[in-house]
Amino acid sequence: MSTTTTPAPTGALNVARTTATATRVLRQLRHDPRTIALMILIPCLMLFLLRYVFDGSPRTFDSIGASLLGIFPLITMFLVTSIATLRERTSGTLERLLAMPLGKADLIVGYALAFGVLAIIQSALATGLAVWFLGLDVTGSPWLLLLVALLDALLGTALGLFVSAFAASEFQAVQFMPAVIFPQLLLCGLFTPRSNMQSVLEGLSDVLPMSYAVDGMNEVLRHTDMTATFIRDALIVAGCALLVLGLGAATLRRRTP
Amino acid sequence: MMNYLPGPAETPAVRAVGLTVVRGPRTVLRGLEFAVPRGQITGLLGPSGCGKSTLMRSIVGTQAKVAGTLEVLGRLAGHPTLRTRIGYVTQAPSVYDDLTVRQNLDYFAAILDPGRAAAERRQADVTRAITDVDLTSHADALAGNLSGGQRSRVSLAVALLGTPELLVLDEPTVGLDPVLRRDLWNLFHDIAATRGATLLISSHVMDEAERCHRLLLMREGEILADDTPEALRTRTGSETVEAAFLHLVDEAVAAGRAKETTR
Numbered sequence: 001m002s003t004t005t006t007p008a009p010t011g012a013l014n015v016a017r018t019t020a021t022a023t024r025v026l027r028q029l030r031h032d033p034r035t036i037a038l039m040i041l042i043p044c045l046m047l048f049l050l051r052y053v054f055d056g057s058p059r060t061f062d063s064i065g066a067s068l069l070g071i072f073p074l075i076t077m078f079l080v081t082s083i084a085t086l087r088e089r090t091s092g093t094l095e096r097l098l099a100m101p102l103g104k105a106d107l108i109v110g111y112a113l114a115f116g117v118l119a120i121i122q123s124a125l126a127t128g129l130a131v132w133f134l135g136l137d138v139t140g141s142p143w144l145l146l147l148v149a150l151l152d153a154l155l156g157t158a159l160g161l162f163v164s165a166f167a168a169s170e171f172q173a174v175q176f177m178p179a180v181i182f183p184q185l186l187l188c189g190l191f192t193p194r195s196n197m198q199s200v201l202e203g204l205s206d207v208l209p210m211s212y213a214v215d216g217m218n219e220v221l222r223h224t225d226m227t228a229t230f231i232r233d234a235l236i237v238a239g240c241a242l243l244v245l246g247l248g249a250a251t252l253r254r255r256t257p
Numbered sequence: 258m259m260n261y262l263p264g265p266a267e268t269p270a271v272r273a274v275g276l277t278v279v280r281g282p283r284t285v286l287r288g289l290e291f292a293v294p295r296g297q298i299t300g301l302l303g304p305s306g307c308g309k310s311t312l313m314r315s316i317v318g319t320q321a322k323v324a325g326t327l328e329v330l331g332r333l334a335g336h337p338t339l340r341t342r343i344g345y346v347t348q349a350p351s352v353y354d355d356l357t358v359r360q361n362l363d364y365f366a367a368i369l370d371p372g373r374a375a376a377e378r379r380q381a382d383v384t385r386a387i388t389d390v391d392l393t394s395h396a397d398a399l400a401g402n403l404s405g406g407q408r409s410r411v412s413l414a415v416a417l418l419g420t421p422e423l424l425v426l427d428e429p430t431v432g433l434d435p436v437l438r439r440d441l442w443n444l445f446h447d448i449a450a451t452r453g454a455t456l457l458i459s460s461h462v463m464d465e466a467e468r469c470h471r472l473l474l475m476r477e478g479e480i481l482a483d484d485t486p487e488a489l490r491t492r493t494g495s496e497t498v499e500a501a502f503l504h505l506v507d508e509a510v511a512a513g514r515a516k517e518t519t520r
Contacts, residue, residue: 016371024356024364031355031399092351096415099317101340102368255321255335257280 013105021102021110025084026117039080039118043072043126051134058135065136066217067190069127069145073119073153074210075181081115081160082173089164098254108249112157119153120146140220144230148216151237155209158244165251184210189218209240268331270295270423270455271316275325278311285311287478288325293457293471298449300469301459302502308478309459310348313425316457317345330422341369344416348427350408351415354401358392358411359383361400362418369419386414389444391437406433413441417448424448424456430465442468463499474502481505 029036047065054061088094097107127145130136138145159180167173187197187205194205205211216233223230271293278286285308293299301309314320315327318335327334330342352361362383370379387396390410395403400411413429426445430438442465448454449470458469466472467486474481474489482489482505486498495501 014371016373017368020364020367020371024353024360027360028353028355091354092347092349093353095319095347096345096351096365097368099319099340099343099345100365100368101337253321255319255323257321 012103013109014103017102017106018110018113021107022113022117025111025114028084029114029118035080036118039076040122040125043068043076043122044129046072047126047130047134051130058137061134062137062221063218064190065130065134066138066145066221067188067214069123069130070148070152070213070217071185071188071190071210072126073123073149074156074159074213075177076122077115077119077153077156078160078181079174079177080118081111081157082164082167082176083160083170085111085161085164086167086170086173090169094252095256098252104249104252107252108161108245111161112154112245115157116150116153119150123149123153138221139224140222140226140230144220144226145217148213148220148234148237151234151241152210152213155213155237155241155244158241158248161248162244162251165248181210184208187211188214190214209237212236212240268295268328269293270330271457272328273326276312276315276327277324278308278315278320279322279324280311285478286315289478289480291473291480291483293455293473295455296449296453297470298445298456298458298468299471299473300466301457301473301475302463302466302498303461303475303481305461307475309461309475310427312475313345313427313457313459316423317343317425319345341419342422344418344421344424346409346412346416346424346426346429348431350400350405350412352400352408352411354408355399357397357399358387358403358414359396361411362386362414365415366418382418386417389417390414391440406437409433410437410441420452420454422454424454424458426456426458428459428461430460430462438465463497463502466498466502472498474505476506476509479509481509 047068050065050068051061054064123146127142127149131138131142163176163180164173167176187194187201187208188210189205194202194211197205212233216230216237219227219230219233269292273289273291276286276289277284289312301312303309311320315323316329316334318339323334329339332339353364356364363379366379366383370382387393390413392407392410392414395407400408403411409429409432413426416424416426430441433441445456445458446468449456460466469486471483471485472489473483481502484492489498489501490496493501493504495504
């Protein structure tokens with residue numbers, strides 16, 4: 001009552017509230033160093049393992065390694081976001097925040113920013129390790145690999161946020177991982193080229209975003225320049241991420257039953 | 258829209274007419290009609306499951322399927338401009354366990370009063386809220402490592418940020434020791450007296466009723482009484498509010514039975 005603060009509009013994105021949210025999420029993670037270590041080290045460890053699994057066929061390592069650089073950020077961000085937002089929903093902090101002048105976009109973009117920072121660190125380390133130490137042979141620029149990895153991380157965050165609305169417990173949230181991620185993993189062209197699949201499955205893989213993430217990675221692997229296909233792939237992954245983020249925003253309700 | 262606006266002192270903090278809330282198959286609140294006066298402590302009392310929390314959620318605008326009229330601080334409940342003017346504490350402490358007390362408050366303060374320009378004001382606000390709930394010595398401890406009572410005080414501190422005009426507190430003293438409960442009630446009275454705020458506090462502990470200026474007694478989604486503790490005791494000829502409440506419940510049960518047999 002003493003200070004006359006005019007309430008900022010909550011419709012559009014409020015930069016200060018968004019960065020405050022991102023800072024808060026990063027602070028929460030900082031109190032959990034084990035999670036950070038796992039998120040950052042496991043992709044590196046897997047790539048290392050893969051390098052020596054395919055010791056005799058470096059070509060295979062190139063293709064699978066590049067695909068995995070896109071898949072890791074998607075999976076980790078999916079898991080971390082779905083659990084984090086589920087906790088936000090069940091602990092009552094979401095209800096409290098939505099009773100405050102916080103816009104839904106502030107919350108979602110805040111989360112995306114915080115996990116984006118982590119994704120950059122994770123992808124930079126994994127890409128650096130693969131390209132400079134494990135001999136992953138990329139024709140194009142490693143920066144483009146990093147770009148796709150970031151878009152994948154954004155997609156993972158979006159999917160995680162969305163499915164957390166349908167999970168009543170951590171158990172259920174974790175089970176969404178095989179349900180949402182595994183089919184995409186099988187159909188994305190990691191195991192066999194998509195053109196070799198049965199035609200229904202090929203059609204299905206055409207509408208799943210991870211197919212384009214892997215496709216984009218392989219474009220960078222084979223071409224020196226940014227190809228039209230690469231740009232299409234990147235746009236599709238980004239578009240899917242935004243679409244799912246929008247769906248996720250619709251699941252955040254100020255009034256609940 | 259209202260075309261006549263009475264002064265803030267004249268409009269009650271909360272005014273309900275025919276307030277009905279349905280949750281799933283159950284009608285939790287049935288046509289409530291009451292007013293909560295400004296600048297006072299109103300106790301919302303009744304057994305658990307009688308609809309206290311649903312009523313509070315309706316007032317702060319987080320409850321869906323609210324029918325009837327519900328005005329809060331002169332606006333319809335849930336109006337966006339109310340979000341900075343109401344402080345709300347849920348029954349379970351809603352704070353981040355993996356942040357320290359101060360980090361929790363820093364974040365919520367940044368949501369209420371964002372921007373770099375407000376940083377100094379925010380910091381003062383956070384420090385005052387921590388002092389209010391007597392957690393200064395634990396300011397840098399993780400909320401998850403605190404005791405249950407301490408965590409609910411962190412939750413309370415969040416609601417005190419930004420000098421709200423209306424505080425809606427859902428069982429804020431549950432699980433606290435007598436000394437702390439007394440201190441908190443002193444704080445509530447202080448907030449009402451010096452900051453001019455309105456407090457709506459729910460409880461199912463009847464001895465806390467004596468500390469309120471006014472009482473709303475609830476049972477099974479209906480309001481049994483809306484009066485001062487003293488008037489309630491005199492009206493029912495009881496020595497305590499608890500006895501008065503039981504008297505009113507018995508009356509309501511008897512009236513309900515009479516209605517059923519005549520049907």
